[in-house]
Amino acid sequence: MSHCVGHEQCPECVKKGNDRNGDNLAIYAEGSQYCFNGGFYRKASGVQSFRKAAPTTDRRIHLPHDVTSDLPTNALEYLDKYALTKHECDLNYILWSDYWKRLIFPYFKDNNELIAWQGRSFDKNSKAKWYSQGDLVDFIYLRGNTKSKSVVLTEDIISAIKVARIGSLCTSPIFGSHVSTKRLLRLNKFYDTIYIWLDYDKMKYSQQVSNTARTLGINCRSIVTEKDPKEYTTQEINEWLYN
Numbered sequence: 001m002s003h004c005v006g007h008e009q010c011p012e013c014v015k016k017g018n019d020r021n022g023d024n025l026a027i028y029a030e031g032s033q034y035c036f037n038g039g040f041y042r043k044a045s046g047v048q049s050f051r052k053a054a055p056t057t058d059r060r061i062h063l064p065h066d067v068t069s070d071l072p073t074n075a076l077e078y079l080d081k082y083a084l085t086k087h088e089c090d091l092n093y094i095l096w097s098d099y100w101k102r103l104i105f106p107y108f109k110d111n112n113e114l115i116a117w118q119g120r121s122f123d124k125n126s127k128a129k130w131y132s133q134g135d136l137v138d139f140i141y142l143r144g145n146t147k148s149k150s151v152v153l154t155e156d157i158i159s160a161i162k163v164a165r166i167g168s169l170c171t172s173p174i175f176g177s178h179v180s181t182k183r184l185l186r187l188n189k190f191y192d193t194i195y196i197w198l199d200y201d202k203m204k205y206s207q208q209v210s211n212t213a214r215t216l217g218i219n220c221r222s223i224v225t226e227k228d229p230k231e232y233t234t235q236e237i238n239e240w241l242y243n
Contacts, residue, residue: 066104101121144165150192
């Protein structure tokens, strides 16, 4: 979303007998719409989504009230450090919240339901670099070629976006460094090969997980590199995967 250009009546609020003033739904310059009262969201493409609760919680998941696609200089410099393009930012709905001073990464299901979001802090006084809302433990979020027979697990969303540039692969961030057996078994139903590409300090753990997976009949391989996946160029990522 960009800057707000007006307000309209929210159709979801109306169904509940609310929004009598007809101004709950904020209209943004690029065409998206958002209701700060009930969480109704319509993307610029016209696809609608009502933000329901994640499966494991009764709390409704909402993006910060002031999210915008107009990213400030410090956020752009951070993304540029990993060579993320504007197209990739738009494709992954990377937003900014000035109130939170965080870069916002929203995560939607296939039906455009908001399941969770993460915020990367740019506030020097913030103790937590990353903050999240929603179910990220069991949620499998896919990027890249979802019809591929190979999937690459990365620790974070930016690494997943970078690796997804390899058109023959699907990628999935695990939102941390723990790879559960449950996740591997679920992915094994759809993918012939699972690559685990964690940060270098998790090398032994990654190899341990791969060995355990193979004992379960899962074709699993660890990729060990000195730098995080997001710090490599597309050519380097391709070489690590296929050499």
